[in-house]
Amino acid sequence: MLSRDKASDIFDKVQKHSSADEVELIVNGGKSSLTRFANNEITQNVSEENYVLSVRVNLDGRTARATTNKFDEDSIRRVVESATALARVQDKDPDLLPMPAPSEFAAPISPVGRAFFETSSIGPRERAEAVGKMVGVAKQHDLNSAGIFATSESVEALFNSRGVSAYHTQTQADASITMIGTDSSGWQKATYPDARDLDPRRLAETAAKKAKESAHPKELPPGKYTVILEPAAVLDLVGFMFWDWGGQAILDERSFLNNRIGKRIFGENITIIDDVYHPLQTGAPFDGEGVPRKRVPLVENGTVERLVFSRGTAAKLKDSEFRDKVGPVEATGHGFPLPNEIGEMPTNIVITGPAGQSKTVDQMIASTERGILVTRLWYIREVEPYEKLLTGMTRDGTFLIENGQVRQGLLNFRFNESMIHMLNNVEAMSESVRSSGEESFDMVVPAMKVRDFNFTEVTKF
Amino acid sequence: MLACHMKEIGSWVLDICSARGAEYAEARVVDERHRALATKNGKIASASDSESLGLGIRVLADGAWGFAATEDLTRAGVETAAAQALEIARASAQVKKDGVRLAPEKAYQDDWSSPCQIDPFSISIEQNLDLLMKIDAELRSVQGVTLAETNLNFRRYEQWFYNSDGSDIHQLKYTTGAGYAAYSFEGTEIQKRSYPNSFGGQWQDKGYELVEQLKLLENARRIGEEAVALHKADQCPEGRFDIILDSSQLGLQIHESVGHPIELDRVLGMEANFAGTSFLTLDKLHSLKYGSDIVNVVADATESHGPGLGTFKYDDEGVPAQCTPIISNGLFTGYLSSRDTAHMIGLKRSGGTMRAESWNRVPMIRMTNISILPGEKPLTLDELIASTDHGIFFKTNRSWSIDDKRYNFQFGTEIGWEIKGGKLTRMLKNPSYSGITTDFWNSMEAICSRDQWTLWGTPNCGKGQPQQVMGTGHGAAPARFRNVKVGTAYKGAE
Numbered sequence: 001m002l003s004r005d006k007a008s009d010i011f012d013k014v015q016k017h018s019s020a021d022e023v024e025l026i027v028n029g030g031k032s033s034l035t036r037f038a039n040n041e042i043t044q045n046v047s048e049e050n051y052v053l054s055v056r057v058n059l060d061g062r063t064a065r066a067t068t069n070k071f072d073e074d075s076i077r078r079v080v081e082s083a084t085a086l087a088r089v090q091d092k093d094p095d096l097l098p099m100p101a102p103s104e105f106a107a108p109i110s111p112v113g114r115a116f117f118e119t120s121s122i123g124p125r126e127r128a129e130a131v132g133k134m135v136g137v138a139k140q141h142d143l144n145s146a147g148i149f150a151t152s153e154s155v156e157a158l159f160n161s162r163g164v165s166a167y168h169t170q171t172q173a174d175a176s177i178t179m180i181g182t183d184s185s186g187w188q189k190a191t192y193p194d195a196r197d198l199d200p201r202r203l204a205e206t207a208a209k210k211a212k213e214s215a216h217p218k219e220l221p222p223g224k225y226t227v228i229l230e231p232a233a234v235l236d237l238v239g240f241m242f243w244d245w246g247g248q249a250i251l252d253e254r255s256f257l258n259n260r261i262g263k264r265i266f267g268e269n270i271t272i273i274d275d276v277y278h279p280l281q282t283g284a285p286f287d288g289e290g291v292p293r294k295r296v297p298l299v300e301n302g303t304v305e306r307l308v309f310s311r312g313t314a315a316k317l318k319d320s321e322f323r324d325k326v327g328p329v330e331a332t333g334h335g336f337p338l339p340n341e342i343g344e345m346p347t348n349i350v351i352t353g354p355a356g357q358s359k360t361v362d363q364m365i366a367s368t369e370r371g372i373l374v375t376r377l378w379y380i381r382e383v384e385p386y387e388k389l390l391t392g393m394t395r396d397g398t399f400l401i402e403n404g405q406v407r408q409g410l411l412n413f414r415f416n417e418s419m420i421h422m423l424n425n426v427e428a429m430s431e432s433v434r435s436s437g438e439e440s441f442d443m444v445v446p447a448m449k450v451r452d453f454n455f456t457e458v459t460k461f
Numbered sequence: 462m463l464a465c466h467m468k469e470i471g472s473w474v475l476d477i478c479s480a481r482g483a484e485y486a487e488a489r490v491v492d493e494r495h496r497a498l499a500t501k502n503g504k505i506a507s508a509s510d511s512e513s514l515g516l517g518i519r520v521l522a523d524g525a526w527g528f529a530a531t532e533d534l535t536r537a538g539v540e541t542a543a544a545q546a547l548e549i550a551r552a553s554a555q556v557k558k559d560g561v562r563l564a565p566e567k568a569y570q571d572d573w574s575s576p577c578q579i580d581p582f583s584i585s586i587e588q589n590l591d592l593l594m595k596i597d598a599e600l601r602s603v604q605g606v607t608l609a610e611t612n613l614n615f616r617r618y619e620q621w622f623y624n625s626d627g628s629d630i631h632q633l634k635y636t637t638g639a640g641y642a643a644y645s646f647e648g649t650e651i652q653k654r655s656y657p658n659s660f661g662g663q664w665q666d667k668g669y670e671l672v673e674q675l676k677l678l679e680n681a682r683r684i685g686e687e688a689v690a691l692h693k694a695d696q697c698p699e700g701r702f703d704i705i706l707d708s709s710q711l712g713l714q715i716h717e718s719v720g721h722p723i724e725l726d727r728v729l730g731m732e733a734n735f736a737g738t739s740f741l742t743l744d745k746l747h748s749l750k751y752g753s754d755i756v757n758v759v760a761d762a763t764e765s766h767g768p769g770l771g772t773f774k775y776d777d778e779g780v781p782a783q784c785t786p787i788i789s790n791g792l793f794t795g796y797l798s799s800r801d802t803a804h805m806i807g808l809k810r811s812g813g814t815m816r817a818e819s820w821n822r823v824p825m826i827r828m829t830n831i832s833i834l835p836g837e838k839p840l841t842l843d844e845l846i847a848s849t850d851h852g853i854f855f856k857t858n859r860s861w862s863i864d865d866k867r868y869n870f871q872f873g874t875e876i877g878w879e880i881k882g883g884k885l886t887r888m889l890k891n892p893s894y895s896g897i898t899t900d901f902w903n904s905m906e907a908i909c910s911r912d913q914w915t916l917w918g919t920p921n922c923g924k925g926q927p928q929q930v931m932g933t934g935h936g937a938a939p940a941r942f943r944n945v946k947v948g949t950a951y952k953g954a955e
Contacts (some may be wrong), residue, residue, distance in 0.1 A: 034927055035553070038731040042553040046927070047545055048530035048821045050515065067511035070533050079512075086508045089586045095503060123553035124527075132556050146733035146910060148926050178734040187734075224953060252501070253607045253646035316847045341499055341610065376736070381860040383873050385651045389869050391950060393864040395737075413867055414862075414895070416950050427720040438735060454953045458893060459869035461740075 002027060002051055003121070004167040010053060013073065015161060016081040020057035020087070022099045023161045024287070026337055030169075031152035035127040036145035039336035040135045043394045045124060046089050048075070049065075051155075056338060058099060061092035063339050086220060088247045095311055100289055102160040109292045112277060112285050114170035120153040124171070127151070132202045133445055134177050137204035145208035147177035149200060158290040168284035172435070175200045178396055179211035183461070184409050185252075186210025187376050187396035189232060191436040193282055210375060216410025219458055220400065222413065226363045226371035228401070231435035231445050233377045238351065239440020240382055240390055241419055246296060246334065247313035248343025254452040256388045256420075259303055261326045264303040264425035269353050272299040274334070274346035280434040280444045281345040281348045288337035296332050297344060302423075303407040310335025310344040341396055350444040353429035364428050364449040366404040372413075372453075373399040380439045388419035390453060392439075394458065464621070470516060470539055471623030477543040478520050479625065483550070485521040486543075486565060487624035488778060490514075490534070491820035493830075494613065499612040500593045502601065502880055508586070515820035518546040518588060524560025525553035530821040556778075556866050564803040564811050565860070566780050568627030573774035575739055577635040577668035578762070583617035584669050592672070595680045603685030605692075608644035612661060613672065614920075620777075628779040635771065636932065638920055639670040641681065645687040648868040651888065654875055656684045658709045659858050664918030664932060666768040668703065669725045670763060687888075694888040697877055699948030703852035704894055705845060705941045708909075711833065712917035712935035713858050718898040719751075719758055720831040720933065724868040724924075725796040727803060736924045737865025740898065741793065743806065747884035749793040752902030755836065760797055762813060762829035767916040768932020771829035773816075778824060780813035787831065791903070796825050797919075807943035818929035825925050831937030835914040836907070842939045845909055847883040853947060854878045855884060855892050860950075871895040873950055893950035909938035 011025045027052030034137045036044040053076070064086030083169040102108065130149040138145035149171050158166045175198055176189035187210070190201040229237070241256070249255035275295045276285050285293050289311060295308050309317065313333040318329050334344040365373065375397030384390045394412045401407065429446035436442045478486035492514045497587040498582045499506040507841060515532040527550025531542040554560075581696040593611040600609035616636040623629055640662015648736040657675055665671050706714060722739040726732055741749070752758075762771055762782035773782055778800050785795045798812040816825040839949045846854065875891030878885040896904075923930055 032927070033549075036734075036926055037556060038733055039558070039729070040556075041558045042525060042556045043731050044526060044528070044823060045549045045553040046528040046530070046823050050530070050532050052513075052823055054511075064508040065511065069513045070514065082510045086586060088512060090505050090590065092510065095504075122548045128552040128555040135556055144730065144733075146730060148734065150927070167797075173608040176734055178728070180733060186731075224954065252644075254644055254651060256651075258646060258651075332934055339505065339507045341501055341507070341951070379867050381891065383864045385653075386649055389950070391860060391862045391873075393862065395865050412864060412869075413947075414864070414871060416952065431534045436838075443516070456949050456952045457869060459864045459866075460897065461864075461866055461868070 001030065001153055001157050004157065004423060010071065010076065010158040013076045014055055014080055017077040017319060017376045018057060020059045020084055022058040024056040024099055025133055026154045026160045027051060029184065030152060032147055032152035033127065034150035035131050036148050037131050037135060039302045040138055040145055042128065042131060053079065053085045054448045055079050057087050058096065059087040061096050062087040062090040063096055065339060073095050084277060089372050093097040095312060097291040097315060099162050100164055100291055100311060104163055104378050105292050107292060109166050114193040114282055115153065116194040118128065119151055119171035119173050120193060122151045123314060133201045134204040137174040138179055138202060141208040143208055145177055148174065150174040151195060151363065156284045158286065159309060160290060162292035166286040166290045170282060171199045172317060175203055177207045184211050184214040184217060185396045186214065189436045191442055213406065214397050217409035217411050218400065219411045222455045222457050224452040224454055226368055226449065228361060228368065228371060228373045228452060228453045230375050231433055231447050233374045234438035234445045234448050235435050235443040236380055236439040237390060238379050240380065240418060241270065241388055242345050242349060243345050245307055245310040246344035247307050247317045247326065250280050250307065250326060251313065251316060251320060256386050261304050263422055266299060266302040269426055270299055270302050270423050271352050273297050273350050274348050275350050276348040278348065278350050278444060279366050282442065283348055287333045287335045289335055291333040293333035296346065298402065308332045308334035308344050308346045314344045314371055322449045333414050347441055350432060351446060352432050353446060358431045359428045360430055360446050364408060365401055368401045371401040372410065373401055383416060390419065391416045411461060412459045413455040415454055416456045417454045422450055422453065427451055462846040466923035467621035471621065472793045473536060473539045474543050475625055477540055477622060478547065481547050483520045483522045483547060485625050487519050487622065489517045489820060490621045492619045493819060494617045496615045498589050498593060499610065501610050502608060503597055505590065513737050515543065515573030516745045517817065518543050519545065519823060520546045520550050521561055522547050523554035525550050525557050527553055528823040551571050561801050562804055564809065564812055566626060566800060566811065569775065569779060570629045571774065572621045572631045573872060574633040574667045575635055575772065576768060579669035581635060581637050581669040582617065596641050596678055599678060600641065600685040603689055604681060605645050605647065605689035605758060606643045606685045607646045616716060622779055624779050626952050627768065630775050630779055632774060633940060634666055635668050636664060637668060637675060638662060638668050639672050639675055641677065643685040645688045645692060647692045647837035650692055652688050654684045654688040655857055656680050658917060659875065661920060664770055664920045665916065666770060666772050678937060690888060691890045695889040697889040697892040697948050701944050701954060702947045703849055703943050704945045704947065705849065705854045705939055707856040708913065708915045709854055709917050709935040709938050710858050710872065711937035711940055713861055713871065715758065715831055715833055715935050716919055716933060717863045718870055720785065723796050723801045724826045725806065726800045726826045728796060729802060735926050738941060740866045740868045745793055745796060746806065747792065750903065751788045751793040751899055752791045753905050754791045755903055755908060756788050756791050756902050757834040758831065758857055759827050760785045760787050760831050766830050767936065769830035769916045770918040770920060771934040776815045777817050778811065778815040780811045783813045785787040785812050797828065799826050816931060818931060822929045827931045828922065828933040828934060830916065830934030832916065833908065835911045835938045836909060838910065840907065840909045842909055842913055845907055845939055845941055846880055846885060849880045849883060849941060852880040853889065853892065854880055855894065856860055869899050870898065871949060891951060894945050894947045895949040896946055899947065904942045905940055905946060906943055907942040915937040
């Protein structure tokens with residue numbers, strides 16, 4: 001693992017070669033390994049180690065970035081020269097801020113401990129053993145399986161010539177599995193910083209149960225149904241909203257929150273915060289300029305309360321027509337590395353319902369006269385940006401619920417559903433859990449029971 | 462000097478793998494460089510250069526695959542990575558069935574460069590930014606345009622490939638991408654128009670000459686005006702209509718509902734956990750009526766097909782580029798295959814479709830240029846519209862989604878027009894259409910001729926775990942489909 005001292009040494013070399021007004025170094029990368037299986041055997045098994053060195057210069061009101069994965073003295077000199085050359089030919093940007101200094105931060109960066117030796121020390125044989133356990137469950141149930149077991153250790157370091165020095169390292173273990181029957185399938189996935197929290201066999205058992213119980217699926221006509229979305233389905237849907245949750249999206253007038261800040265647009269039972277310090281969250285406690293991340297309440301009781309801001313966006317918004325419409329305007333530590341088109345976004349989402357009112361998925365099922373249980377969604381895309389109308393398909397475990405019980409598997413549906421509509425129709429939520437999907441980043445979210453969810457078509461399997 | 466060192470690295474890898482008992486080994490050294498420039502509302506949004514150099518080693522040992530990648534190209538670094546690849550392969554063998562079987566392939570010693578008239582990195586950044594700023598100004602000269610975004614992207618990708626069969630192949634590819642978009646926010650709508658295609662524009666394996674051919678500036682004002690005009694357009698109706706797809710939308714339709722389902726790794730279940738499987742089970746080869754008699758699709762990686770993002774001389778297993786008939790007069794005739802899957806469909810040789818995103822990713826079956834062949838008789842888009850009594854013309858993709866077996870799809874486009882009496886009439890906003898793959902292709906009853914055909918580039922196709930992004934090519938001409946379900950995306954929407 002690339003240490004803080006080693007990263008700092010690289011920054012010294014960067015500074016030596018730079019004649020710009022200000023210079024910033026970001027180093028990220030690490031080791032990652034992934035064992036993939038299908039048809040109950042390992043089909044792909046990979047490992048890599050790579051670090052990327054990325055230099056930004058500020059030069060008389062201009063900025064640019066250059067990146068390399070080569071760390072020799074010549075390459076460091078060239079990457080600095082490349083960033084400088086890109087900056088030099090631009091027009092001056094009056095909105096470009098000096099790089100931040102630590103004295104601007106209300107509080108220093110609080111480290112978060114997310115690196116575990118037990119995860120980083122896992123080798124190919126241990127990964128194969130974990131896969132063997134999952135495949136064993138498949139064989140026991142006479143099913144076919146496909147999936148992954150992966151581990152990684154990563155580092156993110158940021159230094160600038162005004163004294164910011166930030167370093168974060170973390171580990172991660174991932175397992176996901178699809179169990180396949182003759183005419184049905186089931187899926188589960190989990191991701192944790194500490195591999196000891198991951199139980200591949202239990203994931204495999206749950207996926208197998210779904211594959212067995214969804215066998216001989218029946219076709220149900222499209223229409224509006226009460227659905228129970230498991231946490232992975234919830235996060236893959238709501239993830240599409242958060243690209244719009246930064247100040248730059250408001251300035252660009254490309255956000256579904258345009259003219260909606262301070263208004264109740266979701267049900268009163270919906271609360272969303274961005275909190276990198278939450279015990280179930282991962283990620284670095286600083287942003288792409290080294291600004292400490294703040295805990296930001298985004299939605300309280302259905303009302304959009306706050307946005308996230310990079311330093312530059314906050315400064316621009318303070319001088320814009322939007323300044324009185326978006327709540328407190330200040331850098332929140334959510335900016336992407338500069339320069340970029342997007343600005344910022346929240347990536348440590350925690351969604352909760354009213355305290356003391358959570359229901360388990362089993363309780364939600366028991367309270368449903370007729371509805372549909374959804375394990376996972378797939379190929380979600382935005383159809384219309386202002387109502388946040390999304391389309392996509394159900395996959396790997398879609399079930400009919402009747403009279404409080406899961407009755408049988410269903411052919412997969414296409415949905416076309418507005419996130420505003422959906423989050424106004426949430427009837428019940430489970431406790432929030434750390435969850436992983438495939439269409440969005442990991443979040444801490446509950447399962448949701450939603451009425452009038454709009455299925456528009458049925459597929460043929 | 463550099464090439465000489467690459468050969469040395471290749472020999473280190475092959476010697477170590479051979480000494481330790483590998484059944485097969487290959488080394489890919491990749492040196493790549495990117496430049497990305499973007500503007501937003503009259504200012505530079507991003508300006509970045511990046512470069513990456515590294516080595517990927519794939520080995521077969523005890524009948525199983527192992528792969529390791531490293532940026533450390535010293536002898537010690539290469540030896541460590543090779544040993545790791547072998548260790549991983551032997552660990553893989555702990556959970557295997559029959560073992561990997563490779564189709565035979567000759568050894569090649571070759572050197573190839575993609576056609577490139579003007580090295581895009583030789584064009585000054587000032588000249589590039591000047592073009593983007595002019596486009597930006599033209600877009601925002603239209604009242605009602607609230608956001609203008611432009612971009613230029615250049616890539617130089619150089620690869621040295623060595624395998625234990627004796628191949629020694631050097632390939633150099635240039636890729637250029639360019640495009641822009643105008644947004645208009647008004648009331649409760651955000652509308653968008655893009656040129657020459659959405660999601661980054663047009664991409665081809667060409668040099669800077671592509672930028673000159675695209676007539677970017679000449680189309681900017683029209684695109685801005687269309688984005689604003691969409692607010693006053695009628696909502697696309699719901700129902701069944703004859704539809705005409707422009708060539709870029711047809712290109713994406715091919716990508717999703719032909720390109721992905723013909724990937725043999727999906728068909729065989731190897732992508733079941735993430736990208737999904739395919740409705741094209743092996744029994745359908747040479748028996749499924751995939752489309753109407755005028756549907757002819759090829760997977761063509763050869764240079765003669767054009768400068769697509771799926772054009773090369775050898776794939777990343779060292780197999781020469783080929784042209785494989787996929788749909789012939791409507792009949793399903795071929796899959797995309799690799800050296801370790803060819804035997805499963807009775808092929809004696811791989812179809813040559815294995816590609817990796819870069820040095821640190823393992824090669825996998827990817828679309829090359831999956832293209833629909835144009836009609837043989839002369840037919841322009843204007844003539845196609847003129848011969849349509851009542852229908853809808855769909856242009857420029859806005860959303861795309863298809864199920865995990867690639868059967869039920871739904872697409873939305875940025876703009877549409879109603880066709881009545883052979884003429885384009887009112888503009889339609891939020892157009893969408895949906896269907897079942899084989900029903901849809903069987904409803905195709907006219908396609909324009911070669912002069913209307915464009916080889917579109919899709920630079921962002923995701924597949925695999927860890928996910929890899931790959932460029933694919935799709936040649937298409939405008940085509941008409943009968944009795945298609947339209948407007949489904951808004952059915953029941955509130």
